[in-house]
Amino acid sequence: MTQEKVRRHTRQRAEIQAALADTDDFTSAQDLFAQLKSRGLGIGLATVYRTLNDMVEAHEVDVARTETSEQLYRLCGTEHHHHLICTNCGQTIEIQAPLEEWVKSVAETYGYQNVHHTVDLYGLCPECQRKSQDQA
Ligand SMILES: [Zn+2]
Ligand SMILES: [Zn+2]
Ligand SMILES: [Zn+2]
Numbered sequence: 001m002t003q004e005k006v007r008r009h010t011r012q013r014a015e016i017q018a019a020l021a022d023t024d025d026f027t028s029a030q031d032l033f034a035q036l037k038s039r040g041l042g043i044g045l046a047t048v049y050r051t052l053n054d055m056v057e058a059h060e061v062d063v064a065r066t067e068t069s070e071q072l073y074r075l076c077g078t079e080h081h082h083h084l085i086c087t088n089c090g091q092t093i094e095i096q097a098p099l100e101e102w103v104k105s106v107a108e109t110y111g112y113q114n115v116h117h118t119v120d121l122y123g124l125c126p127e128c129q130r131k132s133q134d135q136a
Contacts, residue, residue, distance in 0.1 A: 019036055063082060
C-alpha cells in the first residue's frame with residue numbers, strides 16, 4: 001500500500017470506530033454506513049463491511065446475528081461478557097453468565113484446549129414492549 005492509501009485506511013477505520021462508540025446498541029453495517037453518510041463522510045458500503053471485518057478479526061468489535069442472519073457490530077468492553085440484545089431496536093446490555101466454571105470443567109473433562117463460547121440472549125426490551133402495547 002502507498003502512504004496515501006495507508007493514511008486513508010487508518011482514517012476510515014477511526015471514523016467507523018467513532019460511529020460505533022456513539023452507541024451502546026448493536027448496529028448493522030447498513031446503519032453505520034447511513035450514519036457516516038449523514039455526517040458527510042464519503043465512505044463506501046463495501047469499505048464499511050471490509051473495515052468491520054478487519055475489526056472483528058482484531059477482536060476490536062463484537063458480532064451478533066439477527067434472526068435474518070444479518071451481522072451486527074458493537075464496540076464492547078474488553079472483559080469477557082455476554083450480550084442481552086433487543087431484537088427490535090438493538091439495545092444491548094453486557095451481562096455476565098454463570099457458566100464460565102462449567103465451560104472450564106467441560107474443557108478439562110474432555111482434554112480440550114482453547115475452548116471458547118458465545119452466548120447471547122435475545123428478547124424485547126421494556127421500551128419496545130411499551131411501544132408495541134401502545135399500538136395495540
Ligand atoms: Zn460484547
Ligand atoms: Zn428494544
Ligand atoms: Zn462466557
